[in-house]
Amino acid sequence: MKHTIHGSVDPAETLAKRIADATQHQDRFYLALSGGNSPKQLFSHMVTTYRNEIPWDKLCIFQVDERGVGPEHQDSNWRMTATTLLNLVPAVEAYRMEAERENAAEDYELLLEKTLPQNEAGVPVFDMIILGMGGDGHTASLFPGTAALEEHERFVVRNTVPQLDTYRVTLTYPVINAAKARCFLVLGDDRVDVVRAVQGGAYPAGKIVDPEWYLDESAAAQL
Numbered sequence: 001m002k003h004t005i006h007g008s009v010d011p012a013e014t015l016a017k018r019i020a021d022a023t024q025h026q027d028r029f030y031l032a033l034s035g036g037n038s039p040k041q042l043f044s045h046m047v048t049t050y051r052n053e054i055p056w057d058k059l060c061i062f063q064v065d066e067r068g069v070g071p072e073h074q075d076s077n078w079r080m081t082a083t084t085l086l087n088l089v090p091a092v093e094a095y096r097m098e099a100e101r102e103n104a105a106e107d108y109e110l111l112l113e114k115t116l117p118q119n120e121a122g123v124p125v126f127d128m129i130i131l132g133m134g135g136d137g138h139t140a141s142l143f144p145g146t147a148a149l150e151e152h153e154r155f156v157v158r159n160t161v162p163q164l165d166t167y168r169v170t171l172t173y174p175v176i177n178a179a180k181a182r183c184f185l186v187l188g189d190d191r192v193d194v195v196r197a198v199q200g201g202a203y204p205a206g207k208i209v210d211p212e213w214y215l216d217e218s219a220a221a222q223l
Contacts, residue, residue, distance in 0.1 A: 137203020
């Protein structure tokens with residue numbers, strides 16, 4: 001497995017450049033964003049430092065995963081993304097996972113198939129997917145011991161997470177690993193041991209193919 005580790009590079013700078021470069025020869029840049037706390041600094045830099053470098057009208061944003069709540073709920077990933085990014089920039093084409101609905105996974109999968117370009121195997125292809133990583137080694141909502149880890153056909157599933165007594169709607173390995181680029185954002189050195197294990201192929205996050213790693217300096221220094 002290839003690892004590109006960045007300990008001082010601002011992921012927002014990399015993302016802004018990739019969007020600008022790609023959209024010189026393609027109509028849209030297809031980006032999937034995770035929720036949680038990890039992307040907040042990324043979003044802040046996109047909104048401020050790199051605001052004028054991103055062609056917002058060519059950006060098409062999707063969700064990596066969502067909790068089973070409505071968009072105004074305090075636990076909603078969409079709410080976090082909207083308040084820290086979408087509501088603060090020019091109009092962006094963005095698609096919410098309506099995870100509070102029973103058929104949300106099927107509908108989102110159909111949306112991906114209709115909207116994104118596909119590879120030779122018929123898998124929708126994102127230009128980039130931004131991933132977080134939990135202390136238990138989960139990424140997206142691919143939690144240890146859950147059924148979604150064994151999904152090889154579907155691109156989006158509703159995944160029951162017994163350890164949290166809930167469910168999530170999430171992208172699956174087939175579509176995540178088909179993306180042109182995948183990156184992990186990991187802040188703080190408290191997850192260094194988990195990062196090492198993931199880089200060795202352990203945990204659900206260890207099944208992500210050839211990810212780029214954006215770590216803060218304290219974490220990167222120990223790897």
